[in-house]
Amino acid sequence: MSKSSPRRFAGKSTGTVTVIEARVHRSSARRAKLAFILTAVIVGVLAAVVAASYWHPIVALIVGALIGVPCGAAAWLLVRIWPVLQRLWWWATEIVLAVLLLTAWVQLANHTSTVVMLLVVALVVGVPAAIPPVRRQVKAWAWCLIVRHRLRVCFAQFIIANQSGSLPLILWARPTPVGERVWVYLRPGLSAKDLEGRLDKIAVTCHASTVLIERASETNAAYLRFDIKRREVLDARVNSPLVDQIDPTAPVSASPLTVPTALDLPDVDVPTITLPAQGKPAAKKPTNSANGSTPAADTSSAPDDDVSDWI
Amino acid sequence: MTSATPAPASGVPVGPGLSMFDPLFIGIDEFGQPVYLDVIYRNILAAGEPGGGKSGLLNNIAGTAALCDNTRLVLFDAKLVELGPWRDIADEFVGLDIDHGLNVLRRLLVVASNRYAWLLAHRRRKLAPTDGLSVIVTIIDELAMFSTVLGTKAQQEEFSTLLRGLVSLGRACGMPVVAATQRPSWDIIPASLRDLFGYRAAFRCTSLNSSNIILGQGWAEQGYTASDISPTNQGAAYLLAEGGVPRRIKAAYLTDADIYNIADYAAWIRRPAGARLDLGLAA
Structure with missing residues (x-):
């Protein structure tokens, strides 16, 4: 706020107050005052208007003021204690729990012997702790x-x-x-x-x-x-529910595959380094012996869906 | 081809209890709550460094689809072993043969366009569970192998183009696509293809940039980066569902034994009617 601001000029500033609490406090006080005036005026006018239909307008004004001022005061009080109410609300669960626990403790202490009380406490605390x-x-x-x-x-x-x-x-x-x-x-x-x-x-x-x-x-x-x-x-392993859907004793029914034997580098000659032609089960079977001349790609695939495969 | 009655093919689904129209469980989120995905009307792109857990997610989806009623699987896996367990129940399993892959994609596109004609004839815009049409789930592991490694340049481009067609068409006609690749940058798959995937799962990446490529520009700057996932925490990912913000998830894990057990069971419940009859007589 600059020195030439109207507030400063009017001489209302208290000088070098820069503490946040003071500002918050001041704003709370101002809001409370505003709430008082607004509530008092609005409630007062409304009450006066209603009262005017029964009594003389001057009496009605007095009645309006009598109703408006207490309402305004209530509003002022509400705004001033609002921070306290807020905190009570924030801790409401804890307060209720603490009250319940203390009440239960006191009731227990009043109505039972120490042994029973200790037993109950041990059960109430111990059972959840143990399970x-x-x-x-x-x-x-x-x-x-x-x-x-x-x-x-x-x-x-x-x-x-x-x-x-x-x-x-x-x-x-x-x-x-x-x-x-x-x-x-x-x-x-x-x-x-x-x-x-x-x-x-x-x-x-x-x-x-x-x-x-x-x-x-x-x-x-x-x-x-x-x-x-x-x-x-x-990080955990997720199991698939599919495993529970099946009968693990179902018969194995894989169609026969022609298994290639050229599984090491020396087994495969230079000209045959082509990706194998692929039938249903992709397979390549060298027809020659291990010293490996030209193995031919075997494209003969298994017979399709032979019923005998299923039995 | 706009036949009014979809004829159920013989030998497909007999008694599975799941449906692809239901949300599919894929894991938990960071609050321990289960995460479900509506795979049926969405396309999913999973990406991240090798060993990040992409295949785990893919196998979850494949496993669920395998156990689902009236659902067909079309699998592309250049590594063979990731989706290989499902090869017997898949209608098509494409390994290293890109020609085969191209043919499969062409067939899928024809099916998709026929389905739209069918929907049009029935004054509808979207497939519903009551239509009786099968759901065709296309799962592609190591997409980069088909778009950059296998086949000729022309074949790779055709693969990307056909896949783009399938991804853009498949959504409403019950033909979702789930794809996984390590780094979906423009030199691996075209940006026009990448951006068609509505759901993104970013498994661990090594850089902010890689994470941004998967999830979309700007997420890393907002703190959603897959580079902060621990390398030892396989299966952890950022999942971006349409319209939302990425959330951390952990994909459910299936051991090899689990996968083969589920595959065997799925093959068992999907066995052709003739085989069931034979077995019943033999038993």
């Missing part, structure tokens, strides 16, 4: 919780979205065989293209190997799908 598939599931879902916070860190720390600093909506997450898949709804100021250049940084922040972004909706560019990869599945 690998359950353990993997629990770990995968725990990562889903973690990764949503890590993505939020990415957006807040190094993906600057817009002037008001609104973060994308991080929707649900679910585990995949290679990691997690998170759905995100972008706010104005970001696009999938912006994010594609920062995938490596996102991967680092999410403690992952790689991150991929795909559009989750054909019609809405803001709706994205983040695939966070921690494990590699393409």
Whole structure:
């Protein structure tokens, strides 16, 4: 902001305040004030208009003001505590889980003896820990919780979205065989293209190997799908389901092949280095003996589909 | 040749349970989800360095086609061993004889044009499963052998031209083409032929440029390059399906024993009716 700006000229500037928090704080205060005025005026006017059909207009104005001011105050409060509400929402799953666990713990402690309590805890913790598939599931879902916070860190720390600093909506997450898949709804100021250049940084922040972004909706560019990869599945061998379709005891039914015997370089003379003429089973059979004069290409192929071959 | 009733030839499919009109399983993607391909209305080009796993993909497709109902196989394999196991159930198996290959392609083109005339007569534009016409799957391994090595220059060019005709015609009349080559650059196969293949599978390449030749210009710059596939990870590839972005897949692997078992079983269920009768009497 230059020195000749109107704000500076009006003497409202506090001088050398450059701390971001102060700016954010100020913008929050300004927004709260604006919300108060707007809500109070709109609700007040509406209430006054409605009241005017029952009472005298002056009484109606007073009633409008009485209704408008508390509503404006509520709006002001909402805007001021919005960051707190946001954080409560971000941690809602963890808060609910913690409350449930603590309640269960307290109930257990109140209603059972220590031995029973320890036994229950040992079962609840030990059984999932001892059964690998359950353990993997629990770990995968725990990562889903973690990764949503890590993505939020990415957006807040190094993906600057817009002037008001609104973060994308991080929707649900679910585990995949290679990691997690998170759905995100972008706010104005970001696009999938912006994010594609920062995938490596996102991967680092999410403690992952790689991150991929795909559009989750054909019609809405803001709706994205983040695939966070921690494990590699393409190294594994993939078996074909065809093997299960067949009966391995089916009779072998290959048509007879004429097998060439000239399998080494000295067995083949210079003039015969031509690619063999090919019948159904491509084969070349030298007719001469091993000291190898001219072997002739044998083009006689096996008889086609002789029924006796099948039996 | 526009006969209204397609006569089923004797000796072809008897009791297989699969259909080429169903999506065909070829492997998993990088999220561990199965990948299916609609081979019937698509042409597939698989490319990559030797030992990358092209033949694995081809054998998957050949194996599925072999077990499919009312499906014919036409195989071109200059290396003989990759598609050789299916030679007995294939209607045509072309090895090193390019003349034979040219004849087969000419026949296929005649069939394709006849099928279109048949479709026209039935006021249709595309083959449907209920038509009763067989699906003719053409699989070519080492395409470069036919377009650059075997035969004379004129024969090679004719091969490319006929194949281009088949690839462009075959799609809607149930005659898909699956081809594999190491590097589909313009000196190996004409760009006009390469670009007709809707699905591309890029197995490991040594350079960004090679990967771009397979998948199409510009993908390597966006990070989709088959040169970052580990040389030891055979069967891993980038698959570009029509209209989408390339995705990493791993093709299902069939051991030699599996391939021969499937081929034997396919030959067994496709055996001619006469042979079945004889066997039934003998048993």
